[in-house]
Amino acid sequence: MTPMHAFITVMLIAAATFATRVIPFLVFPDADKAPKFVRYLGNVLPYAAIGMLVVYCLKGVHPTVSPYGLPELIGVAAVAGLHLWKRNTLLSIGAGTVLYMLLVQFVF
Amino acid sequence: MSNEKKAVLRVACKAAFPHTIPVLTGYIFLGMAFGILLNSKGYSAWWALLMSGLIYAGSMQFVAIELLASIFNPIQTVIMSLVVNARHLFYGISMLDKFKDIGKKKGYMIFGLTDETFSLLCGAKTPEGVDENWFRFFITLLDQTYWVLGSVMGGVIGSMFKFNTTGIDFVMTALFIVIYLDQWKSTKDHFPAIAGVVVTVLCLIVFKADNFLIPSMIGILIVLALYKKIYDGKGEKR
Numbered sequence: 001m002t003p004m005h006a007f008i009t010v011m012l013i014a015a016a017t018f019a020t021r022v023i024p025f026l027v028f029p030d031a032d033k034a035p036k037f038v039r040y041l042g043n044v045l046p047y048a049a050i051g052m053l054v055v056y057c058l059k060g061v062h063p064t065v066s067p068y069g070l071p072e073l074i075g076v077a078a079v080a081g082l083h084l085w086k087r088n089t090l091l092s093i094g095a096g097t098v099l100y101m102l103l104v105q106f107v108f
Numbered sequence: 109m110s111n112e113k114k115a116v117l118r119v120a121c122k123a124a125f126p127h128t129i130p131v132l133t134g135y136i137f138l139g140m141a142f143g144i145l146l147n148s149k150g151y152s153a154w155w156a157l158l159m160s161g162l163i164y165a166g167s168m169q170f171v172a173i174e175l176l177a178s179i180f181n182p183i184q185t186v187i188m189s190l191v192v193n194a195r196h197l198f199y200g201i202s203m204l205d206k207f208k209d210i211g212k213k214k215g216y217m218i219f220g221l222t223d224e225t226f227s228l229l230c231g232a233k234t235p236e237g238v239d240e241n242w243f244r245f246f247i248t249l250l251d252q253t254y255w256v257l258g259s260v261m262g263g264v265i266g267s268m269f270k271f272n273t274t275g276i277d278f279v280m281t282a283l284f285i286v287i288y289l290d291q292w293k294s295t296k297d298h299f300p301a302i303a304g305v306v307v308t309v310l311c312l313i314v315f316k317a318d319n320f321l322i323p324s325m326i327g328i329l330i331v332l333a334l335y336k337k338i339y340d341g342k343g344e345k346r
Contacts, residue, residue, distance in 0.1 A: 001176060001177075001178070001179065001180050002180075005180035006151070006155070006176050008180075008182065009172070009175055009176060009180065009182070009185050010155075010158060010159055010162065010163065010172070010176075011162070012182055012185045012186050012189070013159075013163050013168060013172050013175075013185060013189045014162040014163045016185075016186050016189035016190050016193070017163050017164075017165045017168055017189055017193050017196075018218075018219055019190070020189075020190060020193040020194060020195075020196040020197060021193075021196045021199070021200060021218050021219060021221045022200070022218050022219075023197060023200065024197055024200030024201045024203075024204060025200055025204065025207070025214075025218055028201075028204055030208075031204040031205045031207075031208040032208070034204055037333070037336070038201060038204070039204075039205070040332075040336055040339065040340075041201050041202075041329075041332060042201055042202045042203075042204055042205055044299075044300040044332050044335070044339065045198050045201060045202045045300070045328075045332070046202045046226075046227075046230040046291070046300075047291055047295070047298075047300035047301040047304060048198075048300045048301065048303050048304030048307075048328045048332060049195065049198045049199065049202070049226075049304060049328075050227055050230075050284060050287055050288045050291055050301070050304065051288060051300075051301050051302070051303070051304025051305040051308065052195065052304045052305070052307075052308045052324055052325075052328065053195075053223055053227075053284045054281065054284045054285055054288055054305065055304075055305055055308035055309055055312060055324075056195075056308065056321065057277075057280055057281035057284060058281060059312055059317045059320070060317060071275075072281075075278055075281070075282070076281070076285060079281075079282045079285045079286065080285055080289060083285070083286050083289050084289065089129070089130045089286050089290075090129065090130065090133055092282065092285075092286050093130060093133060093134065093279060093282040093283055093286055094133065096278070096282040096285075097137070097275075097276065097278045097279040097282050100275050100278040100282075101274065101275035101276060101278065103275070104274055104275040105272055105274050105275060
């Protein structure tokens, strides 16, 4: 790919990405006049969307093939366990990530 | 700019900063991973700056590295970007109300609506005496600053050292798990949170890793539509 092609690729990605972000605001320019169902979605979607994101991050896990998703399982358990125990966001994320990196680089 | 306005901005920025610390960690690490990976494919830190400044979408930028490392294909590039980022539609719908009186900042707020900024905007409560719109604006702006800084640092470091970053992307997973748990504690109605996970897992099993995101979004919409009657009923009792 030439630098010009790379530049065009980057610009196309930028435009398409912005499109996905701006479309709801273009379709419903006045939030108060948006249909009731859309406003209901505005209230409940955030919870569902974060749940979807968690699964999305773990999409590459193959539970039937060695190492059977064990590094991910241990990593997720460590993050969730630490967070429920200490409620320290940085600790949960930091320790969980370091543990996971050690697991995939040296153990599995 | 008047002194009063400067004071309002300073207060809002100071109030926003602590809320962004988890994203600071995540974006610096992940941004660096991005910069290093991009560098390994022959694109310098300038490219990292350009991409993090104008695209500003974590997972898409990782996909972009693959696109940049292969043959120029504009149509595939656009379709890929729309599909990978389709989940942003959910964020926009969720933010219609919060962004309605935000004025000139709205354009940038929409541009900056990443997974992480969206989740912070969902969760963070504006402290008393702080301008809500500027508070949300600074959350968005600080988040992008971290991402740009991290990716440029990665691009620079990547050209000096070689080291094993395998697994560093787990920082994003960890961030979402933490936000998921925090959101769980913030409400008594857990149905939407459970539905999000269950529907997506089912779609992942049925449609496989490359094609499950769009069916998941449709599935979540259907399940939440069916749930609306129960939700409205609960609202009357409250």
